[in-house]
Amino acid sequence: MFGQRSKHIRYMTIADETDPFQTECGKTLREVVLAYETYGRLNEDMSNAILITHAFSGDSHVGTHPDEPELRGWWGDFVGPGRVFDTSKFFVICSNVLGGCMGSTGPTSINPDTGKPYNLSFPIITITDMVNAQKRLLDRLGVSSLVAVTGGSMGGMQALQWGVSYPDYVKAVIPIATTTRLSPQGIAFNEVARRAIVNDPKWNNGNYPLDDPPVKGLALARMIAHITYLSNESMHSKFGRERVNSDKYLYKFCTEFEVESYLDYQGHKFTKRFDANTFLYMTKAIDYFDLEKAYGSLYNAFKSVRAKFLIISFETDWLYPIYQGKEMVSALRQAEKEVTYAQIPSTLGHDAFLLEYKNMKGVISPFLEQFLE
Amino acid sequence: MFGQRSKHIRYMTIADETDPFQTECGKTLREVVLAYETYGRLNEDMSNAILITHAFSGDSHVGTHPDEPELRGWWGDFVGPGRVFDTSKFFVICSNVLGGCMGSTGPTSINPDTGKPYNLSFPIITITDMVNAQKRLLDRLGVSSLVAVTGGSMGGMQALQWGVSYPDYVKAVIPIATTTRLSPQGIAFNEVARRAIVNDPKWNNGNYPLDDPPVKGLALARMIAHITYLSNESMHSKFGRERVNSDKYLYKFCTEFEVESYLDYQGHKFTKRFDANTFLYMTKAIDYFDLEKAYGSLYNAFKSVRAKFLIISFETDWLYPIYQGKEMVSALRQAEKEVTYAQIPSTLGHDAFLLEYKNMKGVISPFLEQFLE
Numbered sequence: 108m109f110g111q112r113s114k115h116i117r118y119m120t121i122a123d124e125t126d127p128f129q130t131e132c133g134k135t136l137r138e139v140v141l142a143y144e145t146y147g148r149l150n151e152d153m154s155n156a157i158l159i160t161h162a163f164s165g166d167s168h169v170g171t172h173p174d175e176p177e178l179r180g181w182w183g184d185f186v187g188p189g190r191v192f193d194t195s196k197f198f199v200i201c202s203n204v205l206g207g208c209m210g211s212t213g214p215t216s217i218n219p220d221t222g223k224p225y226n227l228s229f230p231i232i233t234i235t236d237m238v239n240a241q242k243r244l245l246d247r248l249g250v251s252s253l254v255a256v257t258g259g260s261m262g263g264m265q266a267l268q269w270g271v272s273y274p275d276y277v278k279a280v281i282p283i284a285t286t287t288r289l290s291p292q293g294i295a296f297n298e299v300a301r302r303a304i305v306n307d308p309k310w311n312n313g314n315y316p317l318d319d320p321p322v323k324g325l326a327l328a329r330m331i332a333h334i335t336y337l338s339n340e341s342m343h344s345k346f347g348r349e350r351v352n353s354d355k356y357l358y359k360f361c362t363e364f365e366v367e368s369y370l371d372y373q374g375h376k377f378t379k380r381f382d383a384n385t386f387l388y389m390t391k392a393i394d395y396f397d398l399e400k401a402y403g404s405l406y407n408a409f410k411s412v413r414a415k416f417l418i419i420s421f422e423t424d425w426l427y428p429i430y431q432g433k434e435m436v437s438a439l440r441q442a443e444k445e446v447t448y449a450q451i452p453s454t455l456g457h458d459a460f461l462l463e464y465k466n467m468k469g470v471i472s473p474f475l476e477q478f479l480e
Numbered sequence: 481m482f483g484q485r486s487k488h489i490r491y492m493t494i495a496d497e498t499d500p501f502q503t504e505c506g507k508t509l510r511e512v513v514l515a516y517e518t519y520g521r522l523n524e525d526m527s528n529a530i531l532i533t534h535a536f537s538g539d540s541h542v543g544t545h546p547d548e549p550e551l552r553g554w555w556g557d558f559v560g561p562g563r564v565f566d567t568s569k570f571f572v573i574c575s576n577v578l579g580g581c582m583g584s585t586g587p588t589s590i591n592p593d594t595g596k597p598y599n600l601s602f603p604i605i606t607i608t609d610m611v612n613a614q615k616r617l618l619d620r621l622g623v624s625s626l627v628a629v630t631g632g633s634m635g636g637m638q639a640l641q642w643g644v645s646y647p648d649y650v651k652a653v654i655p656i657a658t659t660t661r662l663s664p665q666g667i668a669f670n671e672v673a674r675r676a677i678v679n680d681p682k683w684n685n686g687n688y689p690l691d692d693p694p695v696k697g698l699a700l701a702r703m704i705a706h707i708t709y710l711s712n713e714s715m716h717s718k719f720g721r722e723r724v725n726s727d728k729y730l731y732k733f734c735t736e737f738e739v740e741s742y743l744d745y746q747g748h749k750f751t752k753r754f755d756a757n758t759f760l761y762m763t764k765a766i767d768y769f770d771l772e773k774a775y776g777s778l779y780n781a782f783k784s785v786r787a788k789f790l791i792i793s794f795e796t797d798w799l800y801p802i803y804q805g806k807e808m809v810s811a812l813r814q815a816e817k818e819v820t821y822a823q824i825p826s827t828l829g830h831d832a833f834l835l836e837y838k839n840m841k842g843v844i845s846p847f848l849e850q851f852l853e
Binding site: 132133227230231288289290291292294295296298299301302303305306307308323324327330331334337339342343345346347348356358359360364365366367370387391394395397400425428 | 505662663667669674680696697719721737740760767773
């Protein structure tokens, strides 16, 4: 497990010998634990739960717990009393995904059959597998329905899959900065990032000690990914062509431009909190997500959903471009579903889903109001 | 030297003990050779020469020589009798840049001081250095003026620098798919590509045998770069989300999507024809090019130019976006220079400058006509 952990993290066994977990790829996991955190209280008729699903490198720590102000949640502004996901009204649940490295069973876990870490023997996990594992968690928590499922990026894919897989369980789906299927350009970026990891000799075909991982490859993978999270506009305003140390060129190969320094920092920071094999599994899950392929068409995928949708895209997000948000809206309307679309004019690129709190609150709060009794 | 070479390649010593080459970074090269090819004939008053400057991984082989039809030039459609750079009228010259690995002196060359390859002891080369070396070549060839200098991408940077450095020598400048300074996003992509090379243990701080280079790192660097050469649109139409072998997902880590297979192929092909250290030098030259920084402002850079400019940008080129073309046009107009701007509605991304022959001919041919006597 990576990084500093909240003391509010809980662990739920959602599969065991008597009730193993069947993955979409056909393999069986006979022991699955999900790490999760909750915020607020489940009401008596169990009708106020919201599930938040995390992105690629996220975890269960979506909000900041009042007694741990130093451990800020990845959506710390979004979750809390009076915030858009108002914990004085809603019971908010967030779990680390199946296949993750933040407490849930994944490639870094011990394989009960061998007593050794799974590494690459862990089954390929899909977005559907993540959602099915979350459903087991909610069943065990006694949550009988969800007011909403929401998340950004890979979290948005899970939200979409929730609406499709469990139509009677979910009142609202809020997919943010996401798509029903990644573009070939997105697959290409995932592939070169994976290649950065597997090129590192320390990766050793996935069999590295957790205390001596392929940090160079993992850092590079994160640097590549990070470029796609920012927009050209935000890079201009954050870094421009400024240099770190000198106005004069140094005429040598070193970290010289601010943007290089920033990426270097982000890459190294990431290796302290994330696992290299898990990077491979998460990106593969993202690449594979394809509602059109899975259901024959987006219309077919959406025709049985019963949730109301609020779809949010950001104008400078070139990894999950706005045309993908509009495609979802069209398909949902074609299937005669209730859908609201918000195209937010942010300059922050894909990262906007973590940062544009005010603009997102402005559309999410009124949307959620209809579900408050 | 890399790849199959034309028998028409020639070599010119442009610096020696008696006339060494001073680089912009302050180091001196006491032996410089440029590899070059020519097409057509220089007329008697030496007034029909066009210099074509190549991009990042290009070379002197811009056109296809009639007796070598199998060795297609990188602008094979553009150079020849009746083509846009019409060799029945113009004398076309193209040289491998200083610092390159296609016959000109660069990091793979032998350092006369040590008898060993320069590798990273080669000085950092700038676009200005490349242009100054080309000027020496033209002087030695007896070319006393240029009808035009043209090139795409890094070649466009050289064309711009030509217009600025040698205002009395150049009648026309045609910078294509280029900029007066790379965006921070572009620098970021260059940096992660360089990192892919230096992360490869075989790179060995630049000291690898040329017959056992860091192919994994170099291939990955090219894969990263290649993504930036294509547009999201062209990736959709070339690959979509198609798989190589099976309509079903394979549920393992392998080359599975068409786009992955394409990048893998491009990456490996590149390692047969290009040098890893040279990749570092060329990307650094691109990162450093900054007319605004060098001259205080674009207005200052352009105020002494005398050439007429034709600037060409492509609508889906996100590496050298059209706003950069427009910035050049504005600055040239502010400096009261004659400038024509063509924004070509191609879907092919940055690679369009190698592919959009008909659209480019449509603007370049009428522009060049004014210089024919």
